[in-house]
Each structure stands twice: as structure tokens, then as C-alpha cells.
Amino acid sequence: MxxxxxxxxxxxxxxxxxxxxxxxxxxxxxxxxxxxxxxxxxxxxxxxxxxxxxxxxxxxxxxxxxxxxxxxxxxxxxxxxxxxxVDGRREERIMPLKRDATLTHETAPYRVKIIDVSRSGAAIQTDLDLPVDAIVTLGEDVKARVVRTFVGGIGVEFFRLLPFTRFDDTITFDID
Incomplete structure (x- = not known):
């Protein structure tokens, strides 16, 4: 940039x-x-x-x-x-310094932890039982779709790539 x-x-x-x-x-x-x-x-x-x-x-x-x-x-x-x-991922992944995050599903906010994040998606630690294709919001404005589930979490794909200006280890997905 x-x-x-x-x-x-x-x-x-x-x-x-x-x-x-x-x-x-x-x-x-x-x-x-x-x-x-x-x-x-x-x-x-x-x-x-x-x-x-x-x-x-x-x-x-x-x-x-x-x-x-x-x-x-x-x-x-x-x-x-x-x-x-090469690990098959399209984008570089980082682990944010602040891993606590807010995930909203159907207007209900939930506390989750970010495992890692790329410009195109994130792995999220949660006990929520969300189905693949569920639409969620991370933080205040990052819309995403659940693309996989695993024991103790979910993987989401963002609707839009995160801008480079926002993509570093200081990124947060919390609602203040």
C-alpha cells in the first residue's frame, strides 16, 4: 500500500x-x-x-x-x-493479539475466541452449534458465512476480504 x-x-x-x-x-x-x-x-x-x-x-x-x-x-x-x-489456504493467517471477540448470529451476540484470521476468513473457538452456511457477524461489521465446523469451533469465510490496512495482529472483532 x-x-x-x-x-x-x-x-x-x-x-x-x-x-x-x-x-x-x-x-x-x-x-x-x-x-x-x-x-x-x-x-x-x-x-x-x-x-x-x-x-x-x-x-x-x-x-x-x-x-x-x-x-x-x-x-x-x-x-x-x-x-x-503450502498448506492449501488462499491467504496468510495471523493470530490477533486480542483474541476475545463478539460473534452475532440472528441478532444474539456471543463471546468467542479467534484462533487465527486471514483476509478471507477466520477460525473461531466456540461452543455454539452453528450449521454450515449460517450467516454471522464478527465484531460490529464483518459479515461472514460458516463454511466448516470442528470440535470446539467453526471456520467462517468473510463476505469481503479484509482491507490490508486492517489486517495485522492488532485486529479486533469486539463490540465496544
Whole structure:
């Protein structure tokens, strides 16, 4: 996502703890602040430091803690066989810092816990016995459909993808 909040699909060329090179249809100018969402690495922000033909390079602006965590994640990815990185899911999944959530079904609110969430859906811990295809709302405004059930919970698919600006570990699905 660029400073003007426009979003573009890009492809990672390479990545290190210091930054990344990305191939993209749009070319941000050097000095532009960007937010990128990288599979298995999550949300990172930085500044464009080089513009290349059809690509650009960013330098990450992260805390020392995040840099150490990023280093661990990159090392883990480097040592993981490629076939182990594919789990059949369409989107990256994260575990929110605040897992308590409100799920509303047929106007009744229920307290639940988010197991993990992607831009397209969530796994939810609950004792509710909801059927597949039940329509629910997470928090105040995220409409979803139950797509699977499992012991102790449900999986839901959102009607709309969560925007990148909302998708990080600070996401909440609670009604204040």
C-alpha cells in the first residue's frame, strides 16, 4: 500500500532483515513510504530507496525486536522445504493479539475466541452449534458465512476480504 492508500499486487523478488525488492505494476517514487504484506512474514513498513524497471526496493523501518523476529522468520523460511510452505489456504493467517471477540448470529451476540484470521476468513473457538452456511457477524461489521465446523469451533469465510490496512495482529472483532 502506498502513501495515498492505493493498493497493488506485487511479487517479492528478494527479502532480508533490512528490506525487500518487489516487482509491481506501479512504480512508487524514491522516498515514498509503503506498507507491504509478505506471505509468512506479515505486515512491514518502510521507505522506497531504489526504483528499478518494473520493480522497486524498500528499506524496512522496524524496531530492534521486530528485526530480530524477522531474522528468525527468514531463517526458518530458508531452511524449510518449499513443499512444506503450502498448506492449501488462499491467504496468510495471523493470530490477533486480542483474541476475545463478539460473534452475532440472528441478532444474539456471543463471546468467542479467534484462533487465527486471514483476509478471507477466520477460525473461531466456540461452543455454539452453528450449521454450515449460517450467516454471522464478527465484531460490529464483518459479515461472514460458516463454511466448516470442528470440535470446539467453526471456520467462517468473510463476505469481503479484509482491507490490508486492517489486517495485522492488532485486529479486533469486539463490540465496544
Amino acid at each position: 502506498f502513501e495515498d492508500r492505493t493498493e497493488y499486487d506485487c511479487q517479492t523478488i528478494n527479502v532480508s532483515v533490512g528490506g525487500a525488492a518487489l516487482s509491481c505494476t506501479e512504480q512508487p517514487k524514491v522516498g515514498t513510504r509503503v506498507v507491504v504484506y509478505l506471505s509468512f512474514l506479515g505486515r512491514l513498513q518502510g521507505k522506497v530507496v531504489r526504483s528499478l524497471f518494473g520493480a522497486f526496493a524498500i528499506e524496512f523501518e522496524v524496531s530492534d525486536y521486530k528485526r530480530r523476529k524477522l531474522d528468525e522468520q527468514i531463517r526458518w523460511l530458508e531452511n524449510k522445504p518449499a513443499e512444506d510452505l
